[in-house]
Amino acid sequence: MSEGSLDAPVRYAIDWNDPDFYDFDKINAELERVFDICHGCRRCFNLCESFPILFDLIDDSESGELDTVDVADYKPVVDACTLCDMCFMVTCPYVPPHEFNLDFPHLMLRYRAAELKAGKADRALIELTKTDRNGKLAGMMPGVANWASETGNNLTRPLLEKTMGVDRQAALPKFHGKTFALRAKSDGVTPNKDAPGYGRKVALYATCFVNYNNPVIGEAARAVLAHNGVETEVVYPSCCGMPQFEQGDIAKVAETAKQVSTEMAVWIDKGYDIVALTPSCALMLKFEWPLILPEDESVKKLSAATSDITEYVVDIAKKEGLADGLEPLDGGVALHMACHARAQNMGAKAAEMLRFVPEADIKVIERCSGHGGSWGVMKGNFEKAIKVGRNAARQSASSGKTYIASECPLAGTHILQGIERLKMEDKPQIEESQHPIELMAKAYGL
Structure with missing residues (x-):
């Protein structure tokens, strides 16, 4: 067996339509295989809570090895994973194409998908992940919603903690009555014809967060792109599904991917580049959707056409050059x-x-x-x-x-x-x- 791999990480399609994907005996066997390798390496000890929990379980067990850890104790390790992908993309030496074939985040995803299918998922948390529904409802009365979500509100935050499990100390996103998509229809932004990047066209994927919670990010993106000559259209069919992905609802993510990619493909065919305004959404469009629907042509097309907003601005800078007018940001x-x-x-x-x-x-x-x-x-x-x-x-x-x-x-x-x-x-x-x-x-x- 080789120690680590010098090859770039490779991810395989998620086989979520196979009944074995949800078989807890098979899942636990794979967890045991992966956890034993992680225990022998421990390179990810400082990435998140999953690995310290795992290593403490093993160190405190009777034998000091995984063989005396109860399978029931695996769940806290799974629950602590945030699907940040840092172990897979940055730290782990045993990801594919290495023969150990470790994909820790997608194994945690599989466990959660099996829990959801078995009716064991946290229903309150699932309600919180319905970002489009929540954004539309809160947008009807943003003042009330934002008042209720303030961390200092001793009336509503304890109630939210009790009913939905949201910690009363955690800062929550604010809501706006007018979404980014609505603002874009009347903001009068036009591309600078004298800019080096004039001629580029972008369909901005608004993302649920920018659309409902922080339209200023979208407005800033449109302004910067327009100043650099880029024509923009704001498109928002629905959330990318990352919140549902975190909970293991792969079927819902697949449904979203089909809907959004079909609509975005129309813009691609018109010559527009696709730019996502937050990295989680760009990650879904570029990498996760093609692993869930590897045969879907619209998903493939969207994956190839999508850039993160910062990635896209850098591309303009390198190919055409940025428009003049940048001034220093005092203080760094x-x-x-x-x-x-x-x-x-x-x-x-x-x-x-x-x-x-x-x-x-x-x-x-x-x-x-x-x-x-x-x-x-x-x-x-x-x-x-x-x-x-x-x-x-x-x-x-x-x-x-x-x-x-x-x-x-x-x-x-x-x-x-x-x-x-x-x-x-x-x-x-x-x-x-x-x-x-x-x-x-x-x-x-x-």
Whole structure:
């Protein structure tokens, strides 16, 4: 057996239509095989809570080996995985094409899919993942929704914790009455015909978060692209399915993938590039959907045509050159590299983009924020999420930069919560984090 592999990671299609995929005996046998390899390596000990839980189970067992760990104790290891993909894409030496064939995140996904099929899933958490429904309902009364979700609201947050399992201390996204898709219909943004990138056309996949929770990210993206000559259309058929993916609802994700890819394929055929505004969504469109529906031609087409927003701006810079007008960002940027941006295997595009700003002063932070999508807001997980993200919070706080940014808006907010809890003098007083495209728009004066 070789120690590690020098080949690029390869992922195989998810065989979710095979009945054996949901067989707990077969799943537990695969968990035992994988966990034993992880125990012998332990390279991922500091990535997330899954691995410390696993290693403590083994170390505290009768034999100090996996053979005396009860199969029932595997579940906490599975529940702690946030599907960040860092073990697969960054750390693990045994991913395919290595003969050990380890794909830890997709094995955790398989376990959750089997739980869902067996009726053992957390129903409250599933309700929280219905982002389109929740966004539309909250958008009808955003003031009330945002008041109710405030961490300092001692009336509603304990109730939300009791009924839905959301930790009362976890910061939650705000909602807007007018979505990004609606704003785009009347904002009058037109491409700069004198810019080097004039002639490019982009269909912006709005994403549920930008559409309902932070339209400013979308507005900044449109402004930056228009300044660089890019014509944009905002398209939002539905959520990408990442929240459902985290809960193992692969059938729902497949349904979403078919719907969205069919609609986006129309724009691709018109000559538009597809740009996603958050990295989790770009990851789904580029990599996860083709593994769920490997034979679907629209999914394949969309995967090949999709870029992350920072990746796309860097592509303009390298091929045509960016439009003039960038000014320095006073005070510099502490830039957190989101896990799902790193998992796209495209390089640190957010940092690369911001370095085009004159006198760029960028502190890159490559540690997990701890948030993990819906995982980090749940009671029982929030304190663990703060602990996992402490290093990222400390690096951000001690950087001395004026801005804290992350391509994942949830991660950025969570880092700020982590900074609040640090025991250090002269902590920065930063009210909100930024998406890198917002800082690019600011540098342009847009």
